Amino acid sequence: MNDTVWIYGFTGMVLAVPLALYFLSLRKRDRLAREAAARGEMYSSGPLSQHPSIDTTYCIGCQSCTNVCPEGDVLAMLGGKAAIVNGHKCIGHGLCADACPVGAITMVMASPRMGADVPYLTPEYETSVPNLFIAGELGGLALIKNAVNQGRECIDTIAARLAESGAPGDGIHDVLIIGAGPAGISASLRAIERNIRYITIERDEIGGTVAKYPRQKLVMTSPVEFPLYGKFKKTEISKETLLAFWKTVLDRADFNACTNERVETVHRGADGIFLTTTDKGEYRSAAVVLALGRAGTPRKLGVKGEELPKVMYRLIEADHYINKKILVVGGGDSAIEAAMGLANQRGNQVTLSYRKDSFSRIKERNAQRIEEYSRSAKLTVLFNSNPTEIREKSVVLDVGAESREIENDYVWVFAGGTPPTDFLKKIGIEFGMKDITLEAVKEVRQLIAAGKPLAQT
Numbered sequence: 001m002n003d004t005v006w007i008y009g010f011t012g013m014v015l016a017v018p019l020a021l022y023f024l025s026l027r028k029r030d031r032l033a034r035e036a037a038a039r040g041e042m043y044s045s046g047p048l049s050q051h052p053s054i055d056t057t058y059c060i061g062c063q064s065c066t067n068v069c070p071e072g073d074v075l076a077m078l079g080g081k082a083a084i085v086n087g088h089k090c091i092g093h094g095l096c097a098d099a100c101p102v103g104a105i106t107m108v109m110a111s112p113r114m115g116a117d118v119p120y121l122t123p124e125y126e127t128s129v130p131n132l133f134i135a136g137e138l139g140g141l142a143l144i145k146n147a148v149n150q151g152r153e154c155i156d157t158i159a160a161r162l163a164e165s166g167a168p169g170d171g172i173h174d175v176l177i178i179g180a181g182p183a184g185i186s187a188s189l190r191a192i193e194r195n196i197r198y199i200t201i202e203r204d205e206i207g208g209t210v211a212k213y214p215r216q217k218l219v220m221t222s223p224v225e226f227p228l229y230g231k232f233k234k235t236e237i238s239k240e241t242l243l244a245f246w247k248t249v250l251d252r253a254d255f256n257a258c259t260n261e262r263v264e265t266v267h268r269g270a271d272g273i274f275l276t277t278t279d280k281g282e283y284r285s286a287a288v289v290l291a292l293g294r295a296g297t298p299r300k301l302g303v304k305g306e307e308l309p310k311v312m313y314r315l316i317e318a319d320h321y322i323n324k325k326i327l328v329v330g331g332g333d334s335a336i337e338a339a340m341g342l343a344n345q346r347g348n349q350v351t352l353s354y355r356k357d358s359f360s361r362i363k364e365r366n367a368q369r370i371e372e373y374s375r376s377a378k379l380t381v382l383f384n385s386n387p388t389e390i391r392e393k394s395v396v397l398d399v400g401a402e403s404r405e406i407e408n409d410y411v412w413v414f415a416g417g418t419p420p421t422d423f424l425k426k427i428g429i430e431f432g433m434k435d436i437t438l439e440a441v442k443e444v445r446q447l448i449a450a451g452k453p454l455a456q457t
Helices: 003-040 064-068 096-099 144-165 183-192 210-211 239-250 333-343 363-375 422-426 438-449
Strands: 053-054 076-079 081-084 105-108 132-134 173-178 198-201 219-221 224-226 229-232 265-268 275-280 282-290 325-329 349-353 381-382 385-390 393-401 402-407 410-411
Touching: 053 081, 064 096, 064 265, 096 105, 132 381, 144 173, 144 183, 144 224, 144 282, 173 183, 173 275, 183 198, 183 224, 183 282, 198 282, 224 333, 325 333, 333 349, 333 363, 333 410, 349 385, 363 381, 363 393
Parallel strands: 132 282, 173 198, 173 282, 325 349, 325 410, 349 381
Antiparallel strands: 053 105, 076 081, 224 229, 265 275, 275 282, 385 393, 393 402
16 A cells, blocks of 8 residues: 555656646746736737737637747747737747647738838739739748748739730730749749749849758748649758759759849839849840848948958858857847857857847747757857957957957858848839837736736737
8 A cells, every 4th residue: 555655646746747847837938928018029020921810719728829839939828818929930830720729720911011121912912013923031921831832822813814814915924033932933833834924033043042051951841832843741841852852943944044133123114014124134024923032132240351251141051161260140040050050060169149138039949959059068159249340360349348359260140131122112012011009019018917818909
């Protein structure tokens, strides 16, 4: 009897410890979410496009959605109901909707006015300029899967309109596709499939930014279907797998793409025909699909010595650099992934410089990994730091109130990019304005003070 009691007691303790830790973590997440809401941070940068819509009438508080999100704490439980607390991290996976056992979550498109830097788009991805479409992350979605789907759907819309109006005259393409990344390639293949006269213009190489990702970087985490080729059934697809597919596309005789050609202007004439001018020629088309991406031109630091050849803004292959002293500048996912990738190479001494006192808008898995790397001394993280001068063999940084010079062979700068906003506005595309007002933030704070669930707002 005593042995049985002891066994049950021990088993209960073993089970109780992880359960207690789990519930403590939930309480911590709930507390942090409420504190963020009280500071107005919940709505300071909400979802820019596709995101979950939660019907709290049906939400049973099972936490399936909060646990399945690969981006970390986009969702949290507030007042026993699921709520969006870090909308800026949401990139539209949709796994939360799939995991909800009662169908309380649906994926919706945000109002075009949610982001001041997001172009106005109709449900067909058409801009304010008739027959000028946007596919991919330029419209607010970051996932390659979304870009592929949108590229295909844009061509379907154009094909339906051509069927009604008839094909344009000789020398005029049915559609001109700008960009040969995932969205542009998908649109091109769909155009082939639908027997539409098209041409694709790419300023760099086929594959867009995917071609510049580090080796073996996972680029897709869910199945995706390309026109003419069917579905990629793997749930995890690396850069190399996708680029191998790009090569099969390039080998097609009917893949009509011009690379290393930069688009300068797009103008829609009174007759509805677009004239697109590049640095190599002119093209006329009945419709245009913009599949440019949002990265644009890399932002520079503007410090002395930044013109040195050792300063770079993209990391393609980390394993090309060994036994080097390296500085990575930035606090986003790209900077952190680059720093960790370089730190894994033999003999490298990597320093990560970030101007703020903590990382705030990074993927949960990157937050955990960078903490482990820092703790194990795989790399050095310098918060509250800014490079002030880059020299041949060193870099000078302001770290707090102190000026510090460190030895250096290479510098990578990940300060974001200047999106093609000016170009889009120049060709007549309208942008939205933010809907979230100070009154809305005040209302949230009043609900918190009254102890009411935020999920009901």
